[in-house]
Amino acid sequence: MTDGAHAATGPGRTPREVATHCPYCALQCGMTLRDESGRATVLPRQFPTNRGGLCQKGWTAAELLDHPERLTTPLLRDPAGGGLRPASWAAALDRIVSGLRAVQSGHGRDAVAVFGGGGLTNEKAYALGKFARVALRTRHIDYNGRFCMSSAAAAGMRAFGIDRGLPFPLADLGRADTLLLVGANPAETMPPLVRWLTEQRERGGRLIVVDPRVTATARQADLHLQPLPGTDLAVANALLHVALTEGWIDRDYVADRTSGFEAVRRAVAGWWPARAEALSGVPVADLEATARALGTAERVIILTARGAEQHAKGVDTVTGFVNLALALGLPGRPGSGYGCLTGQGNGQGGREHGQKADQLPGYRRIDDPAAREHVAGVWGVPADELPGPGVPAYELLDSLGTPAGPKALLVFGSNPVVSAPRAARIEGRLRDLDLLVVADFLLSETAALADVVLPTAQWAEEDGTMTNLEGRVLRRRALRPPPPGVRTDLEILADLTARLRGGAGGADATDPRVVFAELRRASAGGIADYAGVSWERIDERDGVFWPCPAEDGPDTPRLFADRFPTPDGRARFHAVEHRPAAEEVCAEYPLHFTTGRVLAQYQSGTQTRRVAALRRAAPDAFVELHPDLAGRLGIGDGEPVRVVSRRGELRAPARLSTAIRPDTVFAPFHWGGAARANSVTNDAVDPVSGMPEFKICAVRLERVDEP
Numbered sequence: 001m002t003d004g005a006h007a008a009t010g011p012g013r014t015p016r017e018v019a020t021h022c023p024y025c026a027l028q029c030g031m032t033l034r035d036e037s038g039r040a041t042v043l044p045r046q047f048p049t050n051r052g053g054l055c056q057k058g059w060t061a062a063e064l065l066d067h068p069e070r071l072t073t074p075l076l077r078d079p080a081g082g083g084l085r086p087a088s089w090a091a092a093l094d095r096i097v098s099g100l101r102a103v104q105s106g107h108g109r110d111a112v113a114v115f116g117g118g119g120l121t122n123e124k125a126y127a128l129g130k131f132a133r134v135a136l137r138t139r140h141i142d143y144n145g146r147f148c149m150s151s152a153a154a155a156g157m158r159a160f161g162i163d164r165g166l167p168f169p170l171a172d173l174g175r176a177d178t179l180l181l182v183g184a185n186p187a188e189t190m191p192p193l194v195r196w197l198t199e200q201r202e203r204g205g206r207l208i209v210v211d212p213r214v215t216a217t218a219r220q221a222d223l224h225l226q227p228l229p230g231t232d233l234a235v236a237n238a239l240l241h242v243a244l245t246e247g248w249i250d251r252d253y254v255a256d257r258t259s260g261f262e263a264v265r266r267a268v269a270g271w272w273p274a275r276a277e278a279l280s281g282v283p284v285a286d287l288e289a290t291a292r293a294l295g296t297a298e299r300v301i302i303l304t305a306r307g308a309e310q311h312a313k314g315v316d317t318v319t320g321f322v323n324l325a326l327a328l329g330l331p332g333r334p335g336s337g338y339g340c341l342t343g344q345g346n347g348q349g350g351r352e353h354g355q356k357a358d359q360l361p362g363y364r365r366i367d368d369p370a371a372r373e374h375v376a377g378v379w380g381v382p383a384d385e386l387p388g389p390g391v392p393a394y395e396l397l398d399s400l401g402t403p404a405g406p407k408a409l410l411v412f413g414s415n416p417v418v419s420a421p422r423a424a425r426i427e428g429r430l431r432d433l434d435l436l437v438v439a440d441f442l443l444s445e446t447a448a449l450a451d452v453v454l455p456t457a458q459w460a461e462e463d464g465t466m467t468n469l470e471g472r473v474l475r476r477r478a479l480r481p482p483p484p485g486v487r488t489d490l491e492i493l494a495d496l497t498a499r500l501r502g503g504a505g506g507a508d509a510t511d512p513r514v515v516f517a518e519l520r521r522a523s524a525g526g527i528a529d530y531a532g533v534s535w536e537r538i539d540e541r542d543g544v545f546w547p548c549p550a551e552d553g554p555d556t557p558r559l560f561a562d563r564f565p566t567p568d569g570r571a572r573f574h575a576v577e578h579r580p581a582a583e584e585v586c587a588e589y590p591l592h593f594t595t596g597r598v599l600a601q602y603q604s605g606t607q608t609r610r611v612a613a614l615r616r617a618a619p620d621a622f623v624e625l626h627p628d629l630a631g632r633l634g635i636g637d638g639e640p641v642r643v644v645s646r647r648g649e650l651r652a653p654a655r656l657s658t659a660i661r662p663d664t665v666f667a668p669f670h671w672g673g674a675a676r677a678n679s680v681t682n683d684a685v686d687p688v689s690g691m692p693e694f695k696i697c698a699v700r701l702e703r704v705d706e707p
């Protein structure tokens with residue numbers, strides 16, 4: 001069968017199998033899902049990115065389908081001040097619609113906001129954006145992808161005129177002579193990707209990792225640069241300085257394919273390696289060795305991830321590495337280039353089709369009159385009825401319930417109580433709302449605060465498409481229908497549209513195929529052009545790479561071979577200067593604090609904390625600190641500690657490790673409650689991308705003596 005399903009099915013008969021993809025990260029590993037007598041299991045599947053491999057999260061993903069905590073009925077908060085109580089769909093939807101109407105009639109259309117997620121399928125992301133702009137007619141929509149790779153997206157747009165995580169297939173990593181990973185730890189976040197790193201080194205390539213911690217990935221590297229958090233841009237500028245000094249710049253490429261180099265040359269002239277060493281702690285010899293490995297190899301790939309991007313200067317930091325890649329003539333050269341390792345499952349597609357505050361489908365700008373005309377035409381509404389740009393995620397969340405901010409919020413596929421920076425403040429904002437609606441399949445920390453909770457289908461219960469970190473559009477296939485009482489996000493949006501608009505228009509389609517067909521028309525001619533991507537075409541091969549403007553034309557596995565999608569076809573250098581973190585250490589808060597992930601948990605942990613095998617592998621949060629620091633503070637391994645910043649504190653057991661610098665402490669961000677890392681993080685944001693500074697703030701560390 002071309003749709004990837006082996007259809008023989010029925011209770012007690014031949015098992016049903018579907019070829020699909022893991023529900024979690026942006027690697028979107030191929031897997032086979034099998035339903036045998038009502039029990040779902042995961043089987044390996046050969047797919048070009050993961051080649052049959054899965055991490056522990058993928059192997060155990062089916063466990064949540066029948067989880068005892070699964071939500072199967074809407075919940076309504078008792079208006080008398082009680083908790084959440086089961087309710088009918090009619091009662092829940094009526095409560096939402098009357099609440100939305102009351103808020104909008106009292107405070108205007110923008111008093112309602114929508115918050116989406118990077119795990120939603122392309123169809124849902126598109127429908128959510130349309131629902132906000134057409135059914136609610138609010139400008140306020142954004143999504144948690146803003147917390148993930150928005151800095152790389154903004155840097156890519158300003159340099160290349162396009163934002164696609166990897167502009168080449170993942171397999172290119174295996175052929176790179178030099179591979180530089182900056183702030184990326186795929187050995188823990190995307191373990192099947194490590195096969196490509198192994199292949200690269202077996203072919204004689206060099207792997208260089210830039211990370212403040214000695215991560216599982218850094219341990220495999222030929223060279224590990226361990227900079228102070230927040231100094232990656234100084235490292236990037238110093239590497240380019242050395243490349244210039246040594247004559248490793250590709251002068252022809254710079255002259256023929258780029259603009260703006262002279263300003264960058266002047267800017268990095270002052271970044272001699274000793275200056276970068278003084279700031280970052282990376283020895284001059286290591287900077288020079290890295291520059292040589294980059295500047296003298298044939299095939300070179302530079303990748304950034306959250307470690308470089310989640311800063312108040314994240315866009316400039318990524319730009320520093322993009323400048324380096326351009327100066328070496330990498331983007332568009334076979335087997336070479338710059339890329340970003342996207343994080344969330346559909347972080348790429350989720351930002352292309354309308355969830356971002358400033359964008360319409362196809363990566364169109366919402367303030368572009370021609371883009372508004374095109375999309376309004378597809379939606380059947382006058383262009384002047386479409387709202388203008390909203391505000392980035394943190395700004396939106398921080399305005400909730402305030403006099404000038406939205407009074408009602410609808411959340412789909414996100415858990416900002418755990419994932420937002422300065423989370424206690426955001427939790428307070430959510431409590432101040434007149435109406436909070438959360439659609440989810442488990443009672444996340446955010447859903448627990450809601451006035452209305454709507455139970456939604458899971459990944460294996462509905463069809464759709466996802467776009468992986470390579471820009472490859474994939475098919476997610478349903479193994480079985482949702483359980484009784486559960487609706488899909490598309491059905492929920494259609495139900496709300498019908499009640500708000502009396503039926504016609506808005507996000508009223510419940511069939512994902514119909515939604516995708518409309519998405520194709522809406523994206524046609526845009527930067528992220530899906531017009532030629534059909535479900536059938538995806539089924540015929542291992543996905544389709546966007547841009548793909550025509551069904552009878554080619555897709556685009558590799559970008560930039562001849563030109564960049566900028567007005568003059570050239571990539572653009574931007575001079576960028578290192579600047580300090582938004583919050584520096586001081587006598588009261590003398591340590592750097594940084595956050596990250598662990599192998600067995602995913603994002604805010606709503607799903608993975610409920611999977612038995614993952615809970616056993618990573619049961620609790622921890623605070624990682626160097627034994628020297630622990631010795632100075634009298635802290636033993638496993639003893640409870642408190643990490644305190646100007647914004648709040650977290651409590652968790654200490655984990656002593658020489659993998660971290662003695663001036664820095666680390667905590668994973670997958671847990672809520674007292675161990676919530678984002679109680680501590682800084683809400684300073686990048687001025688271009690709106691990315692919060694998750695990766696560095698100033699803290700003090702204390703032993704907890706009381707029980």
Ligand code: SF4
Nearest residue numbers: 022025028029055058
């Ligand atoms: S690496 Fe990502 S996509 Fe692959 S199995 Fe693990 S979580 Fe799923």
